[in-house]
Amino acid sequence: MKQLISILLFLIGIQIIAQENINKPNIIHILADDVGYDDLSCFGSKDISTPNLDALAAKGMKFTSFYAPHGTCTPSRATLLTGRYSPRINNNQGLFVLFPHSKHGLEDELETTIAELLKEEGYTTGLYGKWHLGHLPQYLPCVHGFDEFLGIPYPNDHGPERIGNSGWRPNGVSDPAIPLIEQAQIIKRCDNNDLAELPALFTREACKFIYRAIKEQKKPFYLQYANIETHTPWFVPKGFEGRSKAAAYGDAVEYLDTSVGIIMNTLKRLGIEDNTIIVFSSDNGPLVHRDKELENCYGKFGFTDPERKHMLREGKYQERYDGGIRVSCIMTWEGQIPAGTSCNEPIGAMDLFTTFAELAGASVPNDRIIDGKNIWPLMSGQPGAKTPHKAIYGFKPKGGISSIRYQNWKLVLAGKHWTGELKEHHLFDLSTDIGETTNVADQHPKLVNQLVKMANEAAEAVQNDKKLN
Known part of the structure; x- marks a missing residue:
């Protein structure tokens, strides 16, 4: 009899956990790479068309004073995953841009990511696209709480064609071809033709991840979709070139928009739009100055038009002016975030860590300083809500x-x-x-x-x- 009661209690416990998981919101963070504040048509672009992101904004809220933590990829991504400004990372060692020859990365023993927190709450977690927080096995996403990873460990322009032309390569040593990694295994070394087709692969696999989570695992999911095509070189899959009025860069942004549409359609087919939080933001601002090395390596796919105007001053590589760190941001959650709204309160990407954790019922670590704040009052449009930051x-x-x-x-x-x-x-x-x-x-x-x-x-x-x- 005692054994029967134990079995029944165990089954009831499983049912309670399953019910809790059903009520937890799915979370998708579409992390754009080097996309400017006004490079979406819903943020004022006149030469790039982004109908899917515009539709996302119409369903939710635009944040017009949203700040990326830093003006370059690695420190910005470290902050948004940990909720901590980069100088705090790794026992206050900080993280700067990592390269194929870098021997360090985000330390698992020292940092806790949002993926780890959500995984403890019953989420299945996946990252598709660019990582850029360490390419050695001990630094890859699956060490940091991601159940699934398919992507590249650093930017798509860190390949052998850039031999010795930049001061940050030791002794002019050539980089290897860009690795495509699944979990922790290199499954392919990519040439430029391969890189052009990776964006479509990442979109397809991200959609499969969503399907598996909902239909097979029956678990809430956290997906970071970190596109690569808006980072130089601006390669897009065959058939998508020449569609924008902003040259190769514009084509890349428009392809990202296409991917967003595909992901949104997957949510609709699965009937989970009303239980999925979607956030779109960029890791930093865009390139705004010509780079002769990029042009020599990639031609039109590495050419930055200096005559193309932006609302904000300067671009990536700096935290001085807003062009490097103030980025477009869209958040939606049908029935929870008011549709067609806008918020100009200053917030930052580090706030996503704390907000995602609390919405999922996870406890924010109290054994370290977390810079991110809960911005749900702003997201939900509560009357009188203000930024939780003094600055x-x-x-x-x-x-x-x-x-x-x-x-x-x-x-x-x-x-x-x-x-x-x-x-x-x-x-x-x-x-x-x-x-x-x-x-x-x-x-x-x-x-x-x-x-x-x-x-x-x-x-x-x-x-x-x-x-x-």
Whole structure:
């Protein structure tokens, strides 16, 4: 009799867990690579058409002051997965851009990812596309909580054609052909023709992952779809070239939009649109300057048009101006996030860590500093909801601050940078000057001093692994 009761209690427990899993929202993060703030038509683009992302925005909320954590791929992706600004990562060692010869990456023993938290809550987790947090086996996604991984471990332009032309390659050593990795195994070394077809492969496999989670495993899922085609070289599958008015880069963004449409159609066919949170954002801003090495290697697929205008100043590789870190963001959850709405409260990608965790019922780690905040009040359109941050900081990947966003103000700190040296602080009023063209620091000296003090205190707090105010 006792054995029978034990079996019944066990079966009831399984049923309760299954019911809890059914009620947990699926989560999809479409993480675009190097896509500019105004490179979606719903964010103002005139030469790139993104009907599927526009439809996503119509179903949900646009966040118009959403900040990527850093101006380059690796530190930005580390932050959004851990909820921690990059200088805190790996015992305050920080992470800068990783390359095929890099011997380090995101340390599993030191960091906890959102995938790990959700997996503990019964989620099945998958990443399709680009990783860029370490290519050695001990750093790959499946070590960091992802059940499934199919993708490339670093950018698609880190191949053998770029031998020795950049200062960051040791002794001019050529990189190997880009590896396509499944779980932890290299299944193929890709030439440029292969790279052009990978975006379609990642889309198909991401859809299969969704199907398996819902129909076979009957579990909620977390999917990071990290596209590669909007990063140089801008290769797209055959038949999709020449469709945009913005050359190869525009074709790549439009292909990403096509992939979004395919994924959305999968959700519709499975009938899970009303229980799936979808977030679209970019890891950093776009290329805005010509790069002769990229042009020599990839021709039109590596050509950045310097005459193409953007709303924001500058682009990737820097945290000084908004063009490097302020990106378009769309969030939808049918019936939960109000449709056709917009939010201009300053928030950051690190907030996704905390928000996803709490919506899934996971506990946010309390044994380390987490910079991300729960932004559900903003996402759900609660009246009077404000940003949970005193300020958003433009942290350099290894420490120090380039800029600070406070309310509608943006302070760019003096100092040396590849974009040029600033001998004094520059202040911009983003409510009237989104392009950061007019320095008004002389008109607001007290505010400048206040923001400099805040920036210094934040830099010191991160350096000493303390909470930001």
